[in-house]
Amino acid sequence: MxxxxxxxxxxxxxxxxxxxxxxxxxxxxxxxxxxxxxxxxxxxxxxxxxxxxxxxxxxxxxxxxxxxxxxxxxxxxxxxxxKAAFTYTSSPERFYVSQWLHFQMSGQGPYFGQGAWFSRFHEESLPSAKKRYFDQIKRVFYVLNKALEGKQWLVGEKCTVADLSFVTWDMMVPFIFGDDAGSLELEKNYPNYFAWNKRLLERPAVKKIAKDKTEASASH
Amino acid sequence: MxxxxxxxxxxxxxxxxxxxxxxxxxxxxxxxxxxxxxxxxxxxxxxxxxxxxxxxxxxxxxxxxxxxxxxxxxxxxxxxxxKAAFTYTSSPERFYVSQWLHFQMSGQGPYFGQGAWFSRFHEESLPSAKKRYFDQIKRVFYVLNKALEGKQWLVGEKCTVADLSFVTWDMMVPFIFGDDAGSLELEKNYPNYFAWNKRLLERPAVKKIAKDKTEASASH
CATH class of the missing domain: 3.40.30.10 (Glutaredoxin)
Structure with missing residues (x-):
């Protein structure tokens, strides 16, 4: 142990x-x-x-x-x-896991973060800056939705760390978009993305962390 | 071959x-x-x-x-x-290379890119958005300068892909900051960063690419 x-x-x-x-x-x-x-x-x-x-x-x-x-x-x-339960040791699969992990790091996190900044924290209201990041976030949904066409997971036939890395920023969508969240119509516009995110949210580990995070937010 | x-x-x-x-x-x-x-x-x-x-x-x-x-x-x-000339196979060094590569991907590229966007491409002038990213870019200089205190390279005693990954965005600083570039006073304010970037720029491979890029920019 x-x-x-x-x-x-x-x-x-x-x-x-x-x-x-x-x-x-x-x-x-x-x-x-x-x-x-x-x-x-x-x-x-x-x-x-x-x-x-x-x-x-x-x-x-x-x-x-x-x-x-x-x-x-x-x-x-x-x-x-x-035992590589959440990744691959074979090529090209292990490099695809790396590709999606880097996309999460450079393409999802930063844009979602800037969207949150301009919708929630910036010192003045800048509608065109907010729109820029909301549009970029929709592009991320579009890219994931396209990549997930006919697939359950991003790489191969199992859930990897690449899939798991996206879910905590996806949980922030209601916070980022606020009253605009409903107009995203995620299930209708990005059905593959929506189903994938739902699969991730149903995993016991993800459920536990969602609960831990809610509790930590309430007490810190 | x-x-x-x-x-x-x-x-x-x-x-x-x-x-x-x-x-x-x-x-x-x-x-x-x-x-x-x-x-x-x-x-x-x-x-x-x-x-x-x-x-x-x-x-x-x-x-x-x-x-x-x-x-x-x-x-x-x-x-x-x-032969791991530009990385490490030993631990913890190989994970430090990964750490700095991820910092380049998530911390340098996105902020430098947004700085370029608001200084050069955005549909309207938004001084407070531009200032946000210029301040974030200065923070990146600060972080690298601090990490390079007493060191030639980010990880161990040799130039790795972690170091090399930063240099093409650093080349964009004059474009991003325009008339404000001089006021950065990089050599004075971030001497370790400045010396490290200079070492990178002096490498034959980096020199060749800088030249190739200038030529490509002129002809495309």
Missing amino acids: SKPITLYSHATGPNPWKVAIILEELKVPYTTKFMDMADLKKPPFEALCPNGRVPVIEDPNTGITLWESGAIIEYLVQTYDT | SKPITLYSHATGPNPWKVAIILEELKVPYTTKFMDMADLKKPPFEALCPNGRVPVIEDPNTGITLWESGAIIEYLVQTYDT
């Missing part, structure tokens, strides 16, 4: 919860330290992660401290998914 | 050139197909990449078609860098 990994997290930010889902799926023991945003961009946290963001993990079993959720996921599967 | 890889590229976009630098460093033969932006988000290109973006590679030696520059870089080093 391995010693628990420490996961530095935040009550509402989607990226640490993405890592928590992978830890749950892999049944790797972990403890969560919830950080306040105000403490991230200064010492001592900056010594763990010069980027001043969560997630960060510390793994006492290997001694590693690592940040960037995509890199943490690669570390976790290479270290703990020894 | 391996058959040349086809690199789908664009004359000015930094991400395909990032891959070209890795191909040059690894001395992997390749041919470049320059695409017009207008042809990316429709068939037949969408059949290669549902995301409708470059880079995409086709490797006749393995039969793979792959997109997302970060995933392409991982594929290239795992397939062609058999």
Whole structure:
């Protein structure tokens, strides 16, 4: 039995919860330290992660401290998914998993994040900036919907970390779009995407994290 | 001798050139197909990449078609860098390479790209949006400068694909900041970053690609 990994997290930010889902799926023991945003961009946290963001993990079993959720996921599967239950060791499949993981990191997370910024946090209302990111988010739905045509999962015949990496940002859609969320008509406009996201949401590990996140949001 | 890889590229976009630098460093033969932006988000290109973006590679030696520059870089080093000249096979070093590559993909590229968008392409002038991204770009300089304190390269004692992945977006700083570029005072404010970027720019492979890009920009 391995010693628990420490996961530095935040009550509402989607990226640490993405890592928590992978830890749950892999049944790797972990403890969560919830950080306040105000403490991230200064010492001592900056010594763990010069980027001043969560997630960060510390793994006492290997001694590693690592940040960037995509890199943490690669570390976790290479270290703990020894039977490749959530990835592939064969080529080209393992590179397709990497491709979708990088698309999540560079194409989904940043655009969803900027959409949230301009709809919820920016100092002034900028309708054309908000529209830009809402349109980009719809493009992400379009790309995933197209890639999932006739398929249950992004790579091969099983759920991999590539699929799982998208779900915590997808959970943010109602927050990002607010009153505009209904007009997305996800089930009608992006049926493959919608069914895939529903499959992900029904997984016990994803359900547990959704519940943990709701509880953490209420108490932090 | 391996058959040349086809690199789908664009004359000015930094991400395909990032891959070209890795191909040059690894001395992997390749041919470049320059695409017009207008042809990316429709068939037949969408059949290669549902995301409708470059880079995409086709490797006749393995039969793979792959997109997302970060995933392409991982594929290239795992397939062609058999002596790990530009990466590590040891732990934790190989995970640190992954960490910085993911930071480039999720933390540098997207913010630099949005900075370019609001300074150069957006339909209206939005000073507070532009300022947001200029501030985020300065944070990226700050993070890299801090991480490079007392070091020549991001991971260990050699130049890896993690270092190389940043340089084509860094080349865009004058374009992004325009008249504001001088006020960045990169050498004074971020000396470790500045020296590291200079080391990268002096590499023959990077010099060649900078020249190729200038020529492609002039003729496409």
